Amino acid sequence: MIKRTAPANLMVVFGASGDLAKRKLMPSLFHLFRQKLLHKGFVVLGYARTAMTDEEFRTQVGDALREHQAEEHGDAFDEEAWQRFSQMLFYQTGGYDDLGSFQSLAARVVALDDEFPTQHNHLFYLATPPNVFEPIASLLNEVGLTAAGDGGWTRLIIEKPFGHDLQSAHKLNDHLLSVFHEDQIYRIDHYLGKETVQNILVFRFGNGIFEPIWNRNYVDHVQITVSESLGVGTRGGYYDKSGAIRDMVQNHMM
Template sequence: MSPGPAPVTAEHNPLRHPDDKRLPRIAGPCSMVMFGVTGDLARKKLMPAIYDLANRGLLPPGFSLVGFARRDWADQDFSKVVHDSVREHARTPFREEVWRSLAEGFRFVPGAFDDPDAFQLLARTVRKLDDERGTGGNHAFYLSIPPDWFAPVCEQLKASGLSDPQPGTWRRVVIEKPFGHNLESAQELNEIVESVFPADSIFRIDHYLGKETVQNILALRFSNQLFEPIWNANYVDHVQITMAEDIGIGGRAGYYDDVGAARDVIQNHLLQLLALTAMEEPVSFTARGVRTEKEKVLASLRLPEDLATATSRAQYVAGWQGGEPVVGYLDEDGVAQASRTETYAALKLEVDTRRWAGVPFYLRTGKRLGKRVTEIAVVFKRAPHLPFSSTSTEELGKNAVVIRVQPDEGVTMRFGSKVPGTQMEVRDVTMDFGYGASFTESSPEAYERLILDVLLGDPPLFPRHEEVELSWQILDPVIDYWSRTRTPPQTYPAGTWGPPEADEMMRRDGREWRLP
């Protein structure tokens, strides 16, 4: 008889927050070299996350941060940039003693991403940190830069020897999405990066996977006998995964108009959420165990044959958001009038496994929608027999378990309950669990968790190149179909929930989108 899954213990369970253990996981001697320190991501997320980790006592005393950019800065100029970012965006209180200790390890190297001399200077800088700060030869390189620069930077890291660790030390690289713009480019990128760093030293950041609620999907499913027995096609009618934003593209037209909603969100965030929702129980919660089961799901995904009725794309037009008038996508600064880039995308997928045969998974994402929300809704089949009169249950819907990823992290269950009174009247009610109300500990920001995992070498939340390529294999046919069709994207007014075409896609199946 099979021994079954290995028990999940605090020692090897990567899904528990370090502060929950008796002894928190603290990174060993190391530094991080950050490329792209002048960008919004570094300023608003990465630098504050590093300070918050230090404030929580999760970084080693000699931790050092090296900035690399085409700026004529000295070390103190870089320190001022980090200080301002921390003051404005850090989640934990500013403590002078923590800041002084952290700032002692700040260094700055000026140069271009393709400048060999600058990388030689960078190599000398990190060697000095090993001597002066005790970083031990352990260095992570964070590429917070446009994807076109991934390959040149990796090649310079290799040429300068920065990617080659000495025995007993490590070198790691962190890459932000997008991981290519289609399958072919993703394969080319993977080949370049893996020619410089071994696969287990490459960390592809999808910040959604660092969110506490995303990690709780596996805890919800596999630590509760309540859910797992009904988490299958015998009981589930369909699954909806939604990532809606109430903002427009802001000043990102140069990036967004080349990418669109499907590449920006579905290829990574939503397909990862689908994989976590549909995967089988892993043998263990190690990186390999979790990845193996996610890859099985992604390999089993199937698009319907008729993409005209199983997909939807649209652009937002002028409307109202938060009581204020807003312009349409084609009127945003930097967007061409002839642009056919979608700001809304939806599609239907099937998971060809015994567990999920016949259960459709509906994915949707969009800008300028009704509200900001990310959720996974597992909608169950109706009860096979209702011993009530039709009038008693006229408004009764389907049971559902809704996992809210953001902004109000938690889980909601919808079920039928009797209305108080002398009549037998049943109505839908909800039972709600919220992280903020149930736990006194605050959840770490996603980048805090992910950066710490990089420094610890703990990779279960980071997709490997197999997952990236399997995701592109699903999305490429959809993008190709949209590019071949001559009809422009449908439109939807800003502040609404998308185009009529997406609603019709659901109605054909006898279903409707949830209103979050």
């Protein structure tokens, strides 16, 4: 696999104090950093309702990375790499439906663009509950952060679930397209990045023998086992609204 360095950009992570950011996103970014796959102009600006300073955010991320390293790999944590990576992390406190908060966010984005060689590329990653996708997109547009400027690009990443049914999914999609262009929007499910899942896709569509017969006419049944030891944890509020079926079965497993 060809490894390419990610382009310079300012990555704004909405929901930066939450479970998804701490358990999945930040460890992945740190891994890319250690592999020298992040540009020197790559900067992360965390954004969430939890009040924190830059240093408090870095401490929280560092603790999460150490815990992830111990659980997933069991080897020593790279403190030297962490000290360098942590200097790329910043934090902004604010609400998801408050114009004043987004005006402050826009000012912080300008300041970081001036301080670092981000090339005015902006990536907005919504690691938040789905019910705030629409207000975040609207306020980004209202404060002028949806349009690319100064030669840079602007992109939006949203994590599943995309709505709670077909009607709400269409509504969300229509709203996003009212403030972003289609080529700016990335809809993802991080399970598709798992090596086993990617291997299955390659095995099926890369083999002329198997691809024509992997359908209901030849396959008796499919058994999917999601073997995870992690419980709901701090995600009770999210599960109360979405439920395990929508969180796991509708998207991850299907």
